[in-house]
Amino acid sequence: MDEKNISIRRAKRGDLRQIVSIETSSFKDPWDESAFVDALFYSSSTFFVAEAEEKIAGFVTAGVEDTSEAVYGHIMNIAVLPQFRKLGLGGRLLQRIEYECLVIGAAGVQLEVRVSNQEARRFYQKMGYSQVFLVGNYYSDGEDAILMMKWFE
Template sequence: MTVRVPAEGGDDLSIRGAERADLLAVVRIENASFSQPWPYDAFEKFLGEPGFLVAECGGEVAGYVVADITQTIGRRLGHVKDVAVHPERRGDGVGSTLLTRVLAVLTAHGADSVKLEVRRSNETAKRLYRRFDFEALRVVPGYYADGEDAIVMIRGN
């Protein structure tokens, strides 16, 4: 299902399930966004999953999110694994729109709560997640390969 929403940058933004044809653009955004990017085949594994969504604007992939659900003891936990926006589209509401949609998808698939990890230094992302009612749960020292800590954030549904 494709969801169309007006974007802050003026063009309409479509949120839809990722397709194989999107993977190269997704990997390019990943490489431009992270110092330790996921490889192509990591994204390939999530094709067809309801939580792998892309934001498309003007026929181009503007961002993506990868999320899934795992069954834990007595509950289903959503996990936002990766989210990124093309550098030229940051600040246009693409990340907020992707997060809104993926949270709805995770809830529709039975997630009781949703977690994510964010770099301690990524203030922009932490602000975004707090706007969506994520709260810091704990710090994982040295989580990233470069030694930076991660903050695990969680949101109840």
């Protein structure tokens, strides 16, 4: 896949069918379409898709939270179609959402990842994220999550 043939743009309503398909192929507890409709409604400025080979190959969505002490981005969901993994697409999506959060005024970005998802944890560490703490019983099946954070300097 040639990097020139990848474009990242804001998600739109017509993308949801493909986004849900990517989600379903990526996670054992996928979001349903209504969750993506809500994300698009409430966080349209921080919801992006990556297009490759004339189809949506991945997506990322985040919210921006203000704790009154700091503003930070919260990556709610990121996924790439299996055939496009390990080609840099996930990193490009992550960089795009980080940039958007920085422009909005966030001091950093956080996300949660399954304790068992070693591959994702290594990817996030490579991208500059650090483990902050463990969140018990975070997922619907009772698995714990690791909250990871990347602070902007």
